Amino acid sequence: MTLPIAAITAALTCAACAGDVCRVRLVRPERDGSTVTEWGSGTAVGQRLLVTCNHVVSGPGRVEVEIAGAWRAATVERTDADVDLALLKVQADVEPFAFLALPKLTVSASAESAPVAESAAAIRELTITGAFHNGQSGGAVALETGELVAIIRAIEPGPRATYATCIPASAVKAFLDKP
Numbered sequence: 001m002t003l004p005i006a007a008i009t010a011a012l013t014c015a016a017c018a019g020d021v022c023r024v025r026l027v028r029p030e031r032d033g034s035t036v037t038e039w040g041s042g043t044a045v046g047q048r049l050l051v052t053c054n055h056v057v058s059g060p061g062r063v064e065v066e067i068a069g070a071w072r073a074a075t076v077e078r079t080d081a082d083v084d085l086a087l088l089k090v091q092a093d094v095e096p097f098a099f100l101a102l103p104k105l106t107v108s109a110s111a112e113s114a115p116v117a118e119s120a121a122a123i124r125e126l127t128i129t130g131a132f133h134n135g136q137s138g139g140a141v142a143l144e145t146g147e148l149v150a151i152i153r154a155i156e157p158g159p160r161a162t163y164a165t166c167i168p169a170s171a172v173k174a175f176l177d178k179p
Helices: 170-176
Strands: 006-008 021-029 035-046 051-053 062-068 070-079 085-090 126-132 141-142 145-154 160-170
Touching: 006 085, 021 051, 035 145, 035 170, 062 085, 085 170, 126 145, 145 170, 160 170
Parallel strands: none
Antiparallel strands: 006 141, 021 035, 021 062, 035 051, 051 085, 062 070, 070 085, 126 160, 141 145, 145 160
16 A cells, blocks of 8 residues: 655645644854754644654754744754754744554565564664655654654755655654653
8 A cells, every 4th residue: 555645845835735844943152152053844733842863953052943934043952862852942933743553563674674663663764765865864754644653753865865864654653652
């Protein structure tokens, strides 16, 4: 079965989808007084809550999120470096995605690689093909119905990236459900 997956790019809200995707930046001070900006994306998962990749916001600096064309301060509420996720809180309303419910999913890779996963919870990483670019780490991959499938973790190196490794929605939900 093929799912109608639509990659939602950074800084866009898809009218056909239920959730917001925002640009995220970490502004780091340098020793010489200048600043360096690291870019990524954030995906709305609750009221005033976004999830992004931990590598986007790790390290010293100021985290900001662009919502409706304005940059707003965000706080890092929680991180998990093993899964590469971070939860951000922002003082602005965002529309969260619904999570894709996949109670039973069978996925198999090539014959010489990974075994079959019997549940969505067992899948730790997805590889999705499409047109990707730098700054999409933390952005959403969603069904056209607006359900979150995965969070983009990393893209293929180079100017014309054709695939991304992603964190499945089940792993994102498990991260959010932790106390």
